Amino acid sequence: MWALPATARALVMGAVLAAALCAAPALRAGSGVSWATVALLAAVCAAAERLPRRSLALPVLLTAAFLLPPAAAALVAVPGALVGRVERPPVATRRLWHAAQQSLAAWAASCVFAVFPLPGLHALPSALAAALVCALLVAVLDGAIQVTAEHRPPHEAWRGLPTGSLAPALVHGPAALLAAILWRGAYxxxxALLVLLPMALSGRLLDSGRRERAAQQAAVRALVQAVDLKDRYTRAHCERVGRASVLIARELGMTGERLEAMRLAGVLHDIGKIGVPTRLLRKDGPLTPEERRVIELHPEYGHEIVRGIAFLDEARAAILHHHERLDGKGYPHGLTGHQIPEFARVVAVADAFDAMTSNRSYSRARPVPVALAELHRCAGSHFDPRMVAALTRALDHRGWGPVAPADASDLVLSTSRNVPSGCSAEAAVGRGGER
Incomplete structure (x- = not known):
């Protein structure tokens, strides 16, 4: 416990105290509580806690919340949490935290369910609300301990909190209500315990989905961190390109998983710069033809880096083709028009827009209206006019945040540039090839 930061210790002790206060009325009630129900549910919960991923524990807690008063429901989670599987130290502190967390979640769910005590399946709305509160509270406390004990940024710890809690509520709420109805019925x-088997299977599927999403997020974070170690400007640029790509994609009607894939395409479009010598990325003076050819290899490097990552399938096309031009004069394959994948055409516009509106080692940021005017001038030859129009509409609706000041070392301006003639939006993303 004492190895934790002070804020994490305070959070753990506060949760334990709150759980004890919530459960205390059941201990004072004595024979007024159905202790046989508490004991049986606690035993099932303890068995569930010994399973991998604890896929059955949440449904059991919800069943307890629907069968018992709040204080008694809070006790069901405690024995199992105190003897459950813990894979990392400090074991005692993790068990204590888990017991408090689960106890508070069961108590809160029971309180919500008790507000509308309707009979039978008429209580389904109350059960769904209780399950959602239970899942949300578990997720909030999980995020809080990550922020205080592991120093994770809050936006990462609580990312997707409401939607991530909705699936367990929709699956476990009705099933736990059915278990509670059977428990009180003739059988x-x-x-009721027989109902818990399909609940366990559904919980395992939900856990599998969460693990897959967590693995995907970890893979993207690792790639972004690798870019940051190579060149800090490139990482910030990629994050902004991801943001601009989403603005365009929303105007095009993309939603859900495809919108997230579009964001990843923007964030990872320059991952291939890991293979480009740093001296070329940061060079102040003109590039030689040979140096330009080296930089122009970065889309192919990036495509190879993410080749084995299945969930980046459509984003991979944008990584490879975001420097193609509609007139066929781009690289690496000289594609024309709609031969260029849609994601690549979106990222090309987002990339050029950010390059023109950011301070770089060889150019100062241009105002947003000037950058948009240049994109419109190059639409039809370099950029897809539909993507340029979508970005213009999105910025009219939502605006574009201020550009963060660059480091002093990034503000060195070159007076001798080998900028190609024609579309200066192309020049903004590199001297014949993006920097």
Whole structure:
């Protein structure tokens, strides 16, 4: 416990105290509580806590919340949490935290369910609300301990909090209500326990989905961190390109998983710069033809880096083709028009826009209206006019945040540039090839 930061210790002790206060009325009630129900549910919960991923624990807690008063429901989670699987130290502190967390979640769910005590399946809305509160509270406390004990940024710890809690509520709420109804019916607890098997399977599927999403996020974070170690400007640029790509994609009607894939395409479009010598990325003076050819290899490097990552399938096309031009004069394959994948055409516009509106080692940021005017001038030859129009509409609706000041070392301006003639938006993203 004492190895934790002070804020994390305070959070753990506060949660334990709150859980104890919530459960105390049940201990004072004595024979007024159905201790047989508490004991049986606690035993099932303890068995669930010994399973990998604890796929059954949440449904059991919800069943307890629907069968018992709040204080008694809070006790069901405690024995199992105190003997459950813990894979990392400090074991005692993790068990204590988990017990408090689960106890508070069961208590809160029972309180919500008790507000509308309707009979049978008429209580389904109350059950869904209680399940959502239970899942949200678990997720909020999970995020809080990550922020205080592991110093994770809050936006990462609580990313996707409401939507991530919705699926467990929709799956476990109705099933736990059915278990509670059977428990109180003619067939008793034995029939109710049979309901918990499909609940366990559904919980395992949900856990699998969460693990897959977590692995995907970890893979993207690792790639972005690798870019940051190579060149800090490139990482900031990629994050802004991801943001601009999403603005365009929304105007095009993209939603859900495709919108997220579009964001990843923007964030990772320059991942291939890991293979480009740093001296070329930061060079102040003109590039030689040979140096330009080296830089122009970065889309192919990036495509190879993410080749084995299945969930980046459509984003991979944008990584490879975001420097193609509609007139066929781009690289690496000289594609024309709609031969260029849609994601690549979106990223090309987002990339050029950010390059023109950011301070770089060889150019100062241009005002947004000037950058948009240049994109419109190059539409049809370099950029897809539909993507340029979508970005213009998005910026009219939402605006574009101020550009963060560059480091002093990034503000060295070159007076001798080998900028190609024609579209200066192309020049903004590199001297014949993006920098």
């Amino acid at each position: 008793g607890p034995a029939a």
